[in-house]
Amino acid sequence: xxxxxxxxxxxxxxxxxxxxxxxxxxxxxxxxxxxxxxxxxxxxxxxxxxxxxxxxxxxxxxxxxxxxxxxxxxxxxxxxxxxxxxxxxxxxxxxxxxxxxxxxxxxxxxxxxxxxxxxxxxxxxxxxxxxxxxxxxxxxxxxxxxxxxxxxxxxxxxxxxxxxxxxxxxxxxxxxxxxxxxxxxxxxxxxxxxxxxxxxxxxxxxxxxxxxxxxxxxxxxxxxxxxxxxxxxxxxxxxxxxxxxxxxxxxxxxxxxxxxxxxxxx
Amino acid sequence: xxxxxxxxxxxxxxxxxxxxxxxxxxxxxxxxxxxxxxxxxxxxxxxxxxxxxxxxxxxxxxxxxxxxxxxxxxxxxxxxxxxxxxxxxxxxxxxxxxxxxxxxxxxxxxxxxxxxxxxxxxxxxxxxxxxxxxxxxxxxxxxxxxxxxxxxxxxxxxxxxxxxxxxxxxxxxxxxxxxxxxxxxxxxxxxxxxxxxxxxxxxxxxxxxxxxxxxxxxxxxxxxxxxxxxxxxxxxxxxxxxxxxxxxxxxxxxxxxxxxxxxxxx
Numbered sequence: 001x002x003x004x005x006x007x008x009x010x011x012x013x014x015x016x017x018x019x020x021x022x023x024x025x026x027x028x029x030x031x032x033x034x035x036x037x038x039x040x041x042x043x044x045x046x047x048x049x050x051x052x053x054x055x056x057x058x059x060x061x062x063x064x065x066x067x068x069x070x071x072x073x074x075x076x077x078x079x080x081x082x083x084x085x086x087x088x089x090x091x092x093x094x095x096x097x098x099x100x101x102x103x104x105x106x107x108x109x110x111x112x113x114x115x116x117x118x119x120x121x122x123x124x125x126x127x128x129x130x131x132x133x134x135x136x137x138x139x140x141x142x143x144x145x146x147x148x149x150x151x152x153x154x155x156x157x158x159x160x161x162x163x164x165x166x167x168x169x170x171x172x173x174x175x176x177x178x179x180x181x182x183x184x185x186x187x188x189x190x191x192x193x194x195x196x197x198x199x200x201x202x203x204x205x206x207x208x209x210x211x212x213x214x215x216x217x218x219x220x221x222x223x224x225x226x227x228x229x230x231x232x233x234x235x236x237x238x239x240x241x242x243x244x245x246x247x248x249x250x251x252x253x254x255x256x257x258x259x260x261x262x263x264x265x266x
Numbered sequence: 267x268x269x270x271x272x273x274x275x276x277x278x279x280x281x282x283x284x285x286x287x288x289x290x291x292x293x294x295x296x297x298x299x300x301x302x303x304x305x306x307x308x309x310x311x312x313x314x315x316x317x318x319x320x321x322x323x324x325x326x327x328x329x330x331x332x333x334x335x336x337x338x339x340x341x342x343x344x345x346x347x348x349x350x351x352x353x354x355x356x357x358x359x360x361x362x363x364x365x366x367x368x369x370x371x372x373x374x375x376x377x378x379x380x381x382x383x384x385x386x387x388x389x390x391x392x393x394x395x396x397x398x399x400x401x402x403x404x405x406x407x408x409x410x411x412x413x414x415x416x417x418x419x420x421x422x423x424x425x426x427x428x429x430x431x432x433x434x435x436x437x438x439x440x441x442x443x444x445x446x447x448x449x450x451x452x453x454x455x456x457x458x459x460x461x462x463x464x465x466x467x468x469x470x471x472x473x474x475x476x477x478x479x480x481x482x483x484x485x486x487x488x489x490x491x492x493x494x495x496x497x498x499x500x501x502x503x504x505x506x507x508x509x510x511x512x513x514x515x516x517x518x519x520x521x522x523x524x525x526x527x528x529x530x531x532x
Contacts, residue, residue, distance in 0.1 A: 001267050001269070002290070002293075003267070003289040003290070003293055003304070003305070003306055003307070004284075004289060004290060004307070005278075005283045005284045005285055005286040005287075005289065005307040006284050007289070007306070007307065009306060009308070012271075015326070017271045017327065018270075018271045018272045019271055020271040021271075023269040023270060023271065023273070024268065024269070024270060027268075027269055038269070038304075038306065039269070040269055040273070040275060040304065040306060041269070041270070041271040041273065041327070042275070042325050042327065042328070043325065043326040043327040044324055044325060044326065045324070045326060048324035048326075049324075051320040051321060051323070051324045052320075052321050052324035052325065053321070054317040054318075054320055054321055055317060055318050055319070055320055055321005055322055055323075055324060055325070056321055057317070057321075058310055058311070058314035058315075058317045058318035058321060059308050059309065059310060059318065059321075060281075060309040060310065060311060060314075061283065061307070061308065061309040062308070
């Protein structure tokens with residue numbers, strides 16, 4: 001990347017930031033697409049997001065940025081406008097500067113998860129899918145999987161009421177999908193997804209019981225770090241096909257360039 | 267440059283920003299020095315500097331930034347601490363993040379001007395120097411030239427009182443230098459410097475009368491864009507050696523890396 005005073009800026013904000021891969025992925029893309037733009041990683045602590053936000057807004061050649069933990073929820077409240085899945089989840093992970101300087105946010109995790117499945121040859125349409133976790137990621141996945149045409153969707157959350165409220169919203173938006181609330185039991189499903197934060201540490205309990213997952217069912221993860229969580233390791237040992245969290249990130253890159261108004265990747 | 271989540275950030279802030287060369291110079295240096303750091307150019311409008319400043323302060327992996335027009339004066343007021351020539355001039359062009367997160371600013375223009383002269387084989391010590399302009403740049407140059415050991419320094423400013431006040435301050439700090447206030451007449455000097463903003467446009471009047479410059483005297487400039495101002499063009503036509511504004515920028519790169527705590531350039 002050769003950076004000049006004319007180079008348009010993109011960024012990823014989060015804390016910690018050392019592990020993010022967006023700058024490499026974006027800068028490889030920009031070089032190949034012939035786009036004079038560069039992405040950097042900016043470390044912003046949770047307590048500093050409001051001050052940082054005003055600063056990001058004042059940087060006129062910053063055309064967009066990716067938002068990662070712990071800022072996805074706060075960023076939704078700071079955007080001038082939230083659209084798409086960002087509205088459903090109350091969280092955003094991509095923010096674009098409009099010509100008038102205002103900031104529009106959206107959440108591409110759900111779209112990325114579905115695209116990531118498809119990139120691995122897994123078509124979710126018509127399948128029965130179990131999702132553990134009713135937070136931002138779970139919400140994004142639930143809406144995107146319903147949109148993608150799954151036959152049935154079972155949502156599980158430790159706090160039952162949260163799963164019930166999410167099921168009600170998804171069911172209302174997608175009456176063609178059989179949406180239900182369930183225990184930590186993925187039996188009877190083709191795909192079982194962990195969309196909780198359990199697995200960031202190897203000592204975490206599993207989000208659902210692997211003994212209850214149907215033989216041959218796909219076990220999927222949204223956690224990217226570690227690349228292979230204990231859930232995936234144990235599912236693999238039991239003979240399940242597995243699907244890593246990084247596919248969700250890789251799957252949303254196309255949607256992200258479209259959201260930013262950049263050329264689509266090859 | 268390969269940018270990762272661990273890459274330390276540097277920036278130059280200003281408006282307009284398209285013409286700046288800091289990112290190229292810095293990134294070439296970083297690659298050669300093996301420093302995992304990248305510099306970007308950030309466009310910040312004059313009215314947005316306070317909001318942007320809070321944001322820059324919140325970016326924990328931004329280790330330092332260069333300040334250019336129109337922010338040098340405002341930045342001095344926003345720094346937690348100003349040192350060196352920044353105190354003399356009430357303006358800063360380099361800001362460093364301290365381990366405690368506070369921001370320290372300094373002004374390297376004067377040091378850069380002197381280093382730039384020396385890099386071109388011109389030793390200012392013992393010479394008689396005329397400086398037009400008592401603003402930020404003129405102040406920085408006056409102090410740095412006195413520090414460098416010029417024999418005499420004549421300061422000119424359209425507002426006489428401003429030049430007189432500056433001459434008094436420089437003379438007090440450097441009693442060994444003969445500091446005087448003069449008209450727009452550089453006769454009797456070895457070096458005549460334009461440190462005003464006159465010359466940004468080719469239609470500007472000249473900052474001093476070229477007919478009064480001694481034969482063989484060096485005519486120098488702080489304006490970088492255009493690279494060759496009308497003053498330099500006409501001085502060259504009259505047979506004077508000339509010294510461009512870009513040498514001041516090139517001359518301060520070493521001081522800048524030292525201020526940022528980075529390895530010195532080769």
